[in-house]
Amino acid sequence: MPHGPVQTALFDARWLVQAPYVSDDLTAGCWREPRAKAIARRYVQVNSPGLVWCVVIDVDHDDADWAADRADLPEPSWTAVNPFNGHAHVAYVLEVPVARSDAARTKPLRYLARVEAGLIDALSGDLAYAGLLTKNPVHASWVTRWCSEDGVYTLSELATALGNRLPKQLPRKVERSHGLGRNVTLFNELRTWAYTAIRRHRDDGPDEWEAMTHAWAQGINQAFPEPLPAREVRDTAHSVAKWVWQNFSEDQFRKIQQHRAKKPRKATPEIVAGIKEANS
Numbered sequence: 001m002p003h004g005p006v007q008t009a010l011f012d013a014r015w016l017v018q019a020p021y022v023s024d025d026l027t028a029g030c031w032r033e034p035r036a037k038a039i040a041r042r043y044v045q046v047n048s049p050g051l052v053w054c055v056v057i058d059v060d061h062d063d064a065d066w067a068a069d070r071a072d073l074p075e076p077s078w079t080a081v082n083p084f085n086g087h088a089h090v091a092y093v094l095e096v097p098v099a100r101s102d103a104a105r106t107k108p109l110r111y112l113a114r115v116e117a118g119l120i121d122a123l124s125g126d127l128a129y130a131g132l133l134t135k136n137p138v139h140a141s142w143v144t145r146w147c148s149e150d151g152v153y154t155l156s157e158l159a160t161a162l163g164n165r166l167p168k169q170l171p172r173k174v175e176r177s178h179g180l181g182r183n184v185t186l187f188n189e190l191r192t193w194a195y196t197a198i199r200r201h202r203d204d205g206p207d208e209w210e211a212m213t214h215a216w217a218q219g220i221n222q223a224f225p226e227p228l229p230a231r232e233v234r235d236t237a238h239s240v241a242k243w244v245w246q247n248f249s250e251d252q253f254r255k256i257q258q259h260r261a262k263k264p265r266k267a268t269p270e271i272v273a274g275i276k277e278a279n280s
Helices: 005-014 064-070 107-123 155-165 181-204 206-222 230-247 250-260 269-279
Strands: 021-023 051-059 078-081 088-099 143-146
Touching (some): 064 088, 064 107, 181 230, 206 230
């Protein structure tokens, strides 16, 4: 389906990353370019490290452009199809972007990660897709099927469409986390550690505390099957370190311990190995 100004306006208006990662050949790696040049590349970074405005699912079967129809899902905002093998990136634009690294508000990110996991399951998407680069929907290499409506969805609309395919919870093990679930797992593991560690390191000062939190976050990240980009890890570590430093108290610690009714969580062998690798 050819594209025109009305169909591409949604992408043009929402894609605001000023210096995105881009590539013309994924086997040759990626690099940053100004947005004005990036628009001419075959693959682009659509979401910023801090905000997710578009959920992209990598569908690697030869009729991926009809995957949403077969799964009885809402019409995608766009589907960028490889004309040679039928594989596609299926995109759903969110009405309200979701923050990746706000330590004070992780509930929207958890909800989004569950929706993404449900979409991957319903569309038979690739669990190994890292999500950094997306088929540029306005590039001539792809046959882009655009939404016939406005193509913008709330998380609630997508969750309702998924029905019982929406997972009740995300995988808890680091080594099983994928997609946006990695961001959620990173938050959970890092905050759990920080609630206990801050009591031992309050006298070290905020800069040393943030450096230590970042090192721990890097260790968690190395344990994922597909690690998150360094910028996302750094932003999350900064957010968690700042929030815990400013808000956590001995009284809160006792309340959390009573609520958990169990010993403080210890690092798994995978995280320990990741910390050693990050610091080597």
